[in-house]
Amino acid sequence: MAKGQFEITRCRTEGVEAVSADTTHAFGRHTHDQFGIGVILRGAQRSLSGRGIVEAGSGDVITVNPGEVHDGLPLGESGRAWQMLYFDPAALVGPISALTEGTVSSTELSHPVLHDPTSALWFAALFRAVTDPHGGYSEIEGRENLLLLLARLIGRSSTQRQRGVFKGIEQARERIDDDPSAPLSLGELAAIASVSQFQLVRGFSKEIGLTPHAYLVQRRLQRARRLIGEGAALADAAQASGFADQSHMTRLFVRAYGMSPGLYAAAMS
Secondary structure (H helix, E strand, O other): OOOOEEEEEEOOOOOEEEEEEEEOOOEEEEOOOOEEEEEEEEEEEEEEEOOEEEEEEOOOEEEEOOOOOEEEEEOOOOOEEEEEEEEOHHHHHHHHHHHOOOOOOOOOOOOOEEOOHHHHHHHHHHHHHHHOOOOOOOHHHHHHHHHHHHHHHOOHHHOOOOOOOOHHHHHHHHHHHHOOOOOOOHHHHHHHHOOOHHHHHHHHHHHHOOOHHHHHHHHHHHHHHHHHHOOOOHHHHHHHOOOOOHHHHHHHHHHHHOOOHHHHHHHHO
16 A cells, blocks of 8 residues: 555444555544554554553554544654554444453453554454455454454453543533534533633543544544445535535544545545
8 A cells, every 4th residue: 555545444344444544644633433443564653542642663553442532643754554443332342241241341442552463463363354355254253353352452440431520521521422513602511511611621621632622623523424434425414514614624534534535435435
């Protein structure tokens, strides 16, 4: 794959999206609705994670949790290449439940970067299994590698998710999540949280890692991406997601994902 290129592959497994990339693009702070598990194939990057700033190099496993604020800066002029699998939370309910003997069905991936060649091999096998268009890799093989990989990535202390978000800030966040396309004001969100507007901005930044506006933009981008993946026209996706117009959505989409909505639509068609 040439440098500067992103490839999105429809997976044989429902609720899973595969991405291959080779780029020098620097990603700003953003979030995903999905769990992300991948491997750096070439080069290295530095990124913000739920555990602080981390660095990952060739062969390292990288992960991100739903809603976790992160970014990505290449280390070196040649950029980096990686493969990534994004899992809708529902797609991991069964595997997580199986690993924890039914005690929990949702948890967090504990390691934003894991230096483990064995896990990298399991990821490679899993990636092949879910992206092979001819079905040459069995469902059993994919399931086995997913369970083996998750067992390394889920820490024992993560069986109960602890967010530590103040109740008022969480209520404001839930208001955004309920309908990101709705016109919202800082005053309205502050009233929901029962704090001043300054306290809201400071609390959001501290607890979530993004300002309320930046978080709202991320939720709108996630909605637009989902709608485009389902076949919606770009202009319709922009309007339904709360953007001023298609060009507004496009600028923010490229900044967050490193590709235009049109390229994403073509890859998902």
